[in-house]
Amino acid sequence: MNKVLNPIPPRRSQYGVDPGFVKKRMAEYPEMKAIYLRELFPELPQVIFPGENGLDKVRQAVHKELEKVDMSMIGPEDSVNICASHHGFTLGGGEPYAELLKAIKDVIEEKTGTKNIRLRAGVGLRFRETEEYIKSFGLDEYFDGQAKGVAPVDEGIPIETEIGTLYGLKSIYDADWIVHAHNSDVREVHFHRQVDRAVKPFAMSYARIDTRSTYHHNLGPRGANFTARAIFSSDFVQSKFAFTAILEMSPLGIIGVDADNDLYSLNDRITVSGCQNYGKVMTLLGEIDECIVGLDFPCPVPYVFAGGVIYANFVGANVDLFDLDNPLPPYTWYTEAFYDSKGKPLFKETPPPNPAIKMVVHNYAWAGYPSAFFSEHIPTIVVGEEQANLFREDPQNLSYMKHSVIAESLDAAMAFAYRGTGTDKVIVFDGAAGGINVSKSLYELLKVKAPEVKTRVDEKLFPKWLKQRGINPEELNKKNEKCR
Amino acid sequence: MRLVKMIAQVDMDGCIGCKICERICPTLAMEVVEGKAKVNFELCLSCGNCQQRCPEEAIKMVKREKPFTVFVDPEQVDKKEIERICARAKMNPEQLACYCTETRVKEVVAAILLGADTPEKISQKTGIRTGCKVECIQPALRLLEAADIKPERPEGYQWYGRTPTIWDITDEIKELYSGRGFYFDADIELLEKIARQKENHEEGKNE
Numbered sequence: 001m002n003k004v005l006n007p008i009p010p011r012r013s014q015y016g017v018d019p020g021f022v023k024k025r026m027a028e029y030p031e032m033k034a035i036y037l038r039e040l041f042p043e044l045p046q047v048i049f050p051g052e053n054g055l056d057k058v059r060q061a062v063h064k065e066l067e068k069v070d071m072s073m074i075g076p077e078d079s080v081n082i083c084a085s086h087h088g089f090t091l092g093g094g095e096p097y098a099e100l101l102k103a104i105k106d107v108i109e110e111k112t113g114t115k116n117i118r119l120r121a122g123v124g125l126r127f128r129e130t131e132e133y134i135k136s137f138g139l140d141e142y143f144d145g146q147a148k149g150v151a152p153v154d155e156g157i158p159i160e161t162e163i164g165t166l167y168g169l170k171s172i173y174d175a176d177w178i179v180h181a182h183n184s185d186v187r188e189v190h191f192h193r194q195v196d197r198a199v200k201p202f203a204m205s206y207a208r209i210d211t212r213s214t215y216h217h218n219l220g221p222r223g224a225n226f227t228a229r230a231i232f233s234s235d236f237v238q239s240k241f242a243f244t245a246i247l248e249m250s251p252l253g254i255i256g257v258d259a260d261n262d263l264y265s266l267n268d269r270i271t272v273s274g275c276q277n278y279g280k281v282m283t284l285l286g287e288i289d290e291c292i293v294g295l296d297f298p299c300p301v302p303y304v305f306a307g308g309v310i311y312a313n314f315v316g317a318n319v320d321l322f323d324l325d326n327p328l329p330p331y332t333w334y335t336e337a338f339y340d341s342k343g344k345p346l347f348k349e350t351p352p353p354n355p356a357i358k359m360v361v362h363n364y365a366w367a368g369y370p371s372a373f374f375s376e377h378i379p380t381i382v383v384g385e386e387q388a389n390l391f392r393e394d395p396q397n398l399s400y401m402k403h404s405v406i407a408e409s410l411d412a413a414m415a416f417a418y419r420g421t422g423t424d425k426v427i428v429f430d431g432a433a434g435g436i437n438v439s440k441s442l443y444e445l446l447k448v449k450a451p452e453v454k455t456r457v458d459e460k461l462f463p464k465w466l467k468q469r470g471i472n473p474e475e476l477n478k479k480n481e482k483c484r
Numbered sequence: 485m486r487l488v489k490m491i492a493q494v495d496m497d498g499c500i501g502c503k504i505c506e507r508i509c510p511t512l513a514m515e516v517v518e519g520k521a522k523v524n525f526e527l528c529l530s531c532g533n534c535q536q537r538c539p540e541e542a543i544k545m546v547k548r549e550k551p552f553t554v555f556v557d558p559e560q561v562d563k564k565e566i567e568r569i570c571a572r573a574k575m576n577p578e579q580l581a582c583y584c585t586e587t588r589v590k591e592v593v594a595a596i597l598l599g600a601d602t603p604e605k606i607s608q609k610t611g612i613r614t615g616c617k618v619e620c621i622q623p624a625l626r627l628l629e630a631a632d633i634k635p636e637r638p639e640g641y642q643w644y645g646r647t648p649t650i651w652d653i654t655d656e657i658k659e660l661y662s663g664r665g666f667y668f669d670a671d672i673e674l675l676e677k678i679a680r681q682k683e684n685h686e687e688g689k690n691e
């Protein structure tokens with residue numbers, strides 16, 4: 001068994017407790033070991049980051065990929081907005097995404113001669129989050145003071161789409177050209193269901209609240225991401241769109257950079273790799289029969305990572321989230337909305353949150369995302385009064401603590417969790433790169449289950465997932481070979 | 485229902501009177517008077533929007549001496565009326581309209597029936613849109629429309645308008661994209677089933 005992998009360190013932020021309050025990490029317990037993803041699935045692709053000279057490799061990959069991208073539409077006097085999202089900064093500690101943004105700027109400047117290149121970085125529900133990243137990664141200086149965090153409550157503009165009027169953020173579109181800088185991390189598969197994943201920011205971090213509310217209330221659990229396609233396909237956005245460049249992700253880290261003038265072609269490629277790589281890890285996590293979950297990562301509750309997968313996905317791992325025949329995942333905002341005031345689902349076939357999660361030890365995770373659903377449905381112990389107070393005062397988490405108990409220390413929380421659940425299986429969502437920090441007992445279970453999961457995904461689930469999304473992998477390969 | 489424990493406080497020296505806070509406050513609690521932002525003590529429901537967007541970082545959230553709750557009891561209004569409006573909006577009275585404040589659709593409709601004729605007034609009465617401030621504007625606009633109310637837009641950019649719903653998707657679009665993973669008809673069936681579920685659920689006979 002391997003010794004534990006380093007968890008991502010706490011990050012100073014207005015959305016989390018001061019790192020000084022994080023006294024102990026879950027990975028420090030002697031019963032914890034690391035299971036490497038490559039032990040489980042040796043076929044996962046090689047990564048360029050983390051690794052030796054990782055950032056240089058990211059930069060080189062950006063230069064190489066952008067060689068084939070047409071930028072002839074951008075004149076030397078034109079303005080260009082490089083549009084980014086907060087999610088990118090939660091991958092690999094944030095530096096690779098910052099490097100992607102810097103390198104895109106350099107290549108545009110080189111190829112087109114324009115110096116009027118700005119960064120517009122959108123957010124989720126923490127309106128100053130990208131302002132924090134812009135500062136900590138030196139993006140403001142790099143973009144000559146032209147880097148700006150944008151939020152969904154900022155001034156908007158109407159965008160006429162094929163389904164009606166939707167609204168984008170004015171400062172995303174206030175340039176002659178826009179460049180979409182993203183990543184292929186599967187992340188919120190409960191929301192987008194791996195349909196048009198690469199397009200999603202057009203309905204989220206680049207969009208007004210009016211549009212984001214459309215996504216989460218108006219179009220249904222499997223129609224939601226059409227909001228993004230409608231906006232992206234609009235004449236207005238098409239008249240400004242230059243190209244996309246993304247960090248290509250796998251659960252192991254960054255496998256490369258992909259760029260294209262055709263966002264839908266790129267989207268098809270990442271749909272395939274996302275289903276194939278993340279699909280296996282998620283399916284494997286669905287095999288866990290019982291466990292204690294540790295939250296220990298600088299992100300809001302649903303977004304803490306283990307094995308490249310977010311906690312919200314584990315809450316839904318009792319259901320195949322990629323399978324579009326399943327209408328409602330155990331957790332998504334539609335699902336949450338459809339529990340009545342007595343706590344009963346209005347749709348009686350609603351699957352419950354993953355019953356394998358016996359208790360959650362919330363050692364370190366941020367506020368700034370409505371998370372009461374999690375503590376209401378799963379027994380939760382929050383470590384430390386400071387963290388409890390942070391949640392009590394957060395307008396998005398007014399009742400998170402109503403459903404949680406508080407432990408003075410991590411030791412007390414873990415002792416309670418072991419006693420209360422009777423299980424010794426523990427999985428920690430702490431962002432460890434390359435593997436997952438788990439207890440010995442869980443290590444054994446994952447090891448035993450992985451080969452069958454691999455076969456099931458490769459032979460049965462993967463072809464089904466692609467078929468549901470209208471993708472024929474052979475045709476896609478042919479098309480890609482032609483382009484390259 | 486919204487428990488209000490905090491209030492926005494403006495640092496007068498830091499405020500440059502740019503009006504951004506006024507334009508984004510969901511309860512219209514901010515007003516710039518003589519070049520400085522002023523908070524309305526009763527109307528501020530501590531959503532944090534202004535504190536999060538003030539370009540000068542001149543606003544902080546401080547504890548109120550006396551926390552209070554805003555809530556509209558749906559029992560005050562005719563249940564049949566709530567059901568009628570919800571049915572028109574294709575929503576279930578029991579479903580959540582706002583996750584952060586756990587405000588249900590029936591409470592929003594009750595507020596409308598008691599005179600809230602704009603999203604801002606609904607927010608003032610129920611607390612909806614004072615949590616994450618992002619996801620709940622459409623339920624408010626759809627329910628107002630179902631009550632035959634055309635709300636007036638405030639001067640700021642609190643909201644722009646009611647956007648399309650899944651029922652607005654044309655057959656042509658459905659045909660074009662249903663093979664690409666968009667299950668519009670199946671989702672319509674699901675949402676309508678949930679919208680109807682209310683009466684049956686209350687009578688104890690699940691569909």
Ligand code: SF4
Nearest residue numbers: 499500502503505538
């Ligand atoms: S946003 Fe800030 S600077 Fe602008 S008026 Fe309000 S308090 Fe003053």
Ligand code: SF4
Nearest residue numbers: 509528529531532534
């Ligand atoms: S309701 Fe929100 S935006 Fe309005 S004053 Fe209070 S904290 Fe600021």
Ligand code: SF4
Nearest residue numbers: 582583584616619620
């Ligand atoms: S986004 Fe809006 S609707 Fe959603 S939970 Fe937050 S405040 Fe409520």
